[in-house]
Amino acid sequence: MPEGHTIHRLALDHRERFEGRTIRATSPQGKFAAGAALIDGAVMDTAEAHGKHLFLGFGPDRWVHIHLGLFGKLGFGTAPPPPPTDTVRLRLTGHGHHADLRGPTTCALITDAEKRAIHDRLGPDPLRPGEDGDRAWRRISRSRTTVAALLLDQKVIAGVGNVYRAEVLFRHGIDPYLPGRDLRRDQWDAIWADLAALMREGVRNNRIDTVRPEHTPEAMGRPPRVDDHGGEVYVYRRTGAPCLLCGDAVRTAGLAARNLFWCPTCQPAAARP
DNA sequence: TAAGTATGTTAAG
DNA sequence: TTAACCTACTTAC
8 A cells, every 4th residue: 555655654653663773684585684684683773755765774874775566565563573474575673563574666775875866866755844846846847748647757756656646636626638737836836735735644544535524425415435445535446436526427547557547527628728 | 276456666678 | 568576355267
C-alpha cells in the first residue's frame, strides 16, 4: 500500500521505536546479508522519507535505502521476535521492537553522496516541511504531457501514487488528459495544497481517505459503502459504479501502464484555453 | 494448482 | 511500449 504517506508514516514508526537505539540486523532471506552484517550493532540515528523512498540512518555516511515498490511491506512487532519467515529481506531488532521488510524493490546500503543524488532526482514532496509546489509548476506548465501522467512522475512531484492521482483530479474536477501546460496556476496551487492536506491525513490514519464529509453515502442519503482497499474514495477502483456526486458511471483506462479512474461528467474534457 | 491482480520503478527494444 | 522484478492475496478451474 505504498504511496508517499505510507513511507512518511514508516519513517515516523522507525523513529518512535528505534531512534538512538542499538539495532541488531539480519537478512533471513539472504539478499541483504552483507548489508545487514554492516549495520548489525549500530545505532539508528534517524529515519527520513522523500516521496516513496525511505532512509534509515546508521552513523556517519551510512544509510539503508528502502523502496517498497508495488509489493513491498514493512511490519512491526515486539522483541524478542518470532522466527522469521523465509521472505524477510531485513529484520531489525532493538529496544523491545522488531521490524520485518519483505519484497522491496530496493534495500541497499548507501553513502551520504548517494542519498543526495536520490533527493536531487526527486521532485518536491508535499509532506516534506519547507517544500512548495513552484518547482513542480515550472515543469507542469511547460509540458504537453497529460496532468495524469505528470502527477505520477516522481521527478515532477514526489510521493503521489495511483490513488492520490485519481482522487485529487476528481476533487478538483480536472480532466486527467488535460496537458500540463493547459492547467491554470490557481488549479495547480489548489491541487498542491490539497495533496499536502490529504497526505498528512493519510500519514495520521495510515490509509487514504478523500471523500469530503458532505459527500459520504450516509450524508447523501445512500447506503453505506466499503472500499476494499481500506479507505473512502470517489473514483479509485470504482469502475462502472455510480459517481458519488453525479451518479454517472466511473470510467477506467490504461495510461502509461497504470489504471486511470475518473468521472467523465465531473471531470469533463475542457475546451483548450 | 494456476492465473490474475495490486497504492511502483527501471531497463531494454 | 514491453518485460522484468519482488510478495501476497483473491479468483478460476
